[in-house]
Amino acid sequence: MVKIPPVLRQAVGGEREIDVPGDTVSEVLERLYELHPQVRAQLLTPQGELHRFVNVYVNDEDVRLAGWLETEVGEADTVMILPAMAGGAR
Amino acid sequence: MARSYQDLLAAARERVPETQVEELAEQLAGDEPPLVVDVREQHEWDEGHIPGSVHVPRGNLESRIAGEAQVGQEVVLACASGNRSLLAGQTLREMGFENVRSLAGGYNRWKQNGHPFDVPRTLAPAQRSRYARHISIPEVGEQGQLKLLDSKVLVIGAGGLGSPAAFYLAAAGVGTIGLVDDDVVDASNLQRQIIHTTDRLGELKGESARTSIEALNPDVQVDVHPVRIDRDNVLELIDGYDLIVDGADNFPTRYLLNDAALMTRKPLVHASILRFEGHASVFMPYEGPCYRCLFPEPPPPDLAPSCGEAGVLGVLCGVMGSIQATEAIKVALEIGDTLAGRLLIYDALAMTFTELKVRRDPDCPACGPNAVLEFRDYQAWCAGVGHSAAAAVGAGA
Numbered sequence: 001m002v003k004i005p006p007v008l009r010q011a012v013g014g015e016r017e018i019d020v021p022g023d024t025v026s027e028v029l030e031r032l033y034e035l036h037p038q039v040r041a042q043l044l045t046p047q048g049e050l051h052r053f054v055n056v057y058v059n060d061e062d063v064r065l066a067g068w069l070e071t072e073v074g075e076a077d078t079v080m081i082l083p084a085m086a087g088g089a090r
Numbered sequence: 091m092a093r094s095y096q097d098l099l100a101a102a103r104e105r106v107p108e109t110q111v112e113e114l115a116e117q118l119a120g121d122e123p124p125l126v127v128d129v130r131e132q133h134e135w136d137e138g139h140i141p142g143s144v145h146v147p148r149g150n151l152e153s154r155i156a157g158e159a160q161v162g163q164e165v166v167l168a169c170a171s172g173n174r175s176l177l178a179g180q181t182l183r184e185m186g187f188e189n190v191r192s193l194a195g196g197y198n199r200w201k202q203n204g205h206p207f208d209v210p211r212t213l214a215p216a217q218r219s220r221y222a223r224h225i226s227i228p229e230v231g232e233q234g235q236l237k238l239l240d241s242k243v244l245v246i247g248a249g250g251l252g253s254p255a256a257f258y259l260a261a262a263g264v265g266t267i268g269l270v271d272d273d274v275v276d277a278s279n280l281q282r283q284i285i286h287t288t289d290r291l292g293e294l295k296g297e298s299a300r301t302s303i304e305a306l307n308p309d310v311q312v313d314v315h316p317v318r319i320d321r322d323n324v325l326e327l328i329d330g331y332d333l334i335v336d337g338a339d340n341f342p343t344r345y346l347l348n349d350a351a352l353m354t355r356k357p358l359v360h361a362s363i364l365r366f367e368g369h370a371s372v373f374m375p376y377e378g379p380c381y382r383c384l385f386p387e388p389p390p391p392d393l394a395p396s397c398g399e400a401g402v403l404g405v406l407c408g409v410m411g412s413i414q415a416t417e418a419i420k421v422a423l424e425i426g427d428t429l430a431g432r433l434l435i436y437d438a439l440a441m442t443f444t445e446l447k448v449r450r451d452p453d454c455p456a457c458g459p460n461a462v463l464e465f466r467d468y469q470a471w472c473a474g475v476g477h478s479a480a481a482a483v484g485a486g487a
Binding site: 042052060062065080083084 | 250339340341362364365366367369384387388390394397402445
């Protein structure tokens with residue numbers, strides 16, 4: 001299951017969570033891009049790399065510190081896409 | 091058979107050995123000092139006591155002694171002249187404390203013989219009543235409350251997060267609260283910025299917040315800084331404060347605050363909000379991860395809508411600002427486990443709290459060992475100069 005942050009929800013038709021198959025983070029994200037092509041443009045650079053401002057977690061662990069995009073994803077795991085949020089005062 | 095006061099004292103003296111003030115003074119200067127438990131009343135303790143002693147009034151002795159002493163520990167009981175401490179010793183003997191003595195002549199003789207004593211700073215009677223619910227918490231207590239009154243917290247933004255955070259910090263008796271905001275109160279703020287009021291529309295937010303805080307708690311000194319924080323004034327603004335509460339509304343300010351907090355080694359209590367979702371964490375410079383360990387680069391503006399553009403549930407601000415106030419108090423009191431090393435995500439629609447691990451990034455460009463920490467042009471950096479613009483749709487209005 002992939003958790004979609006508020007800023008990406010419009011690109012996925014308002015969904016908060018989407019069930020997509022895949023054994024690695026990379027497979028899960030690819031499947032997500034197929035379903036919702038707009039997300040690809042938001043998360044990836046023109047060169048196809050994940051933007052540095054996007055954090056991806058499998059459960060509570062940052063994939064940067066695990067196996068990056070090859071981090072394994074089990075059926076019960078949650079993949080969370082997390083860009084920073086700025087809001088506070090206004 | 092009725093037993094008089096003298097009978098009780100005589101019986102106590104048979105079971106509880108006495109120690110002399112000179113002997114105690116020597117022991118306290120030695121390697122294994124006994125625990126001195128002062129059993130007098132609050133006002134007597136406040137007037138002065140033996141340095142290093144703990145205060146457990148005789149009326150609470152049975153219920154509170156376990157929090158201060160182990161059964162096998164060497165304990166010397168002290169009162170004013172050595173009688174109440176004998177009777178207290180009887181009680182502790184009954185509770186299984188074998189190694190208990192009573193200070194002959196008590197605190198009065200200790201002081202008369204020229205030994206040093208501490209006169210604690212204490213709360214005024216009105217403060218004792220105002221903060222009674224804090225004082226009852228063992229982790230806070232009177233000393234903790236005094237610490238809060240000595241604390242100086244700088245709140246960035248007197249808006250969605252800053253309003254509840256500053257309001258609760260003021261209620262808690264944080265003695266000095268600085269408010270940085272150059273904006274004025276607008277009608278659209280009042281759905282969430284509870285420190286402001288309808289009759290103060292158009293006033294500077296800092297001044298409006300000061301009015302509310304002063305009405306709530308006259309103990310609090312409010313410093314209003316009606317400026318936009320930038321790299322030229324940030325160090326001057328945070329100077330003199332113990333910690334920073336980040337309730338800013340934009341990335342340039344957040345990255346600027348992170349760098350300034352690292353430079354001055356001040357804890358940064360973070361939260362951000364959008365629609366129904368809130369993030370919170372605590373960044374302890376060089377002890378835990380910093381904001382840039384978590385988010386090395388800001389997202390482009392189209393992926394980072396403000397609450398003004400995307401909206402925010404008013405009460406979400408109350409939850410997240412209160413979490414910031416909680417963490418600020420814990421940092422100030424050095425109690426509990428803060429959110430350092432964790433990002434707390436609150437989803438108000440699903441009503442779930444999720445925690446993510448945040449670790450120090452060994453290559454962090456701000457706090458890593460090879461980092462060269464200097465202020466940059468945060469506006470340009472966050473506007474996407476330098477990284478490829480994503481063809482993003484964003485959250486829309």
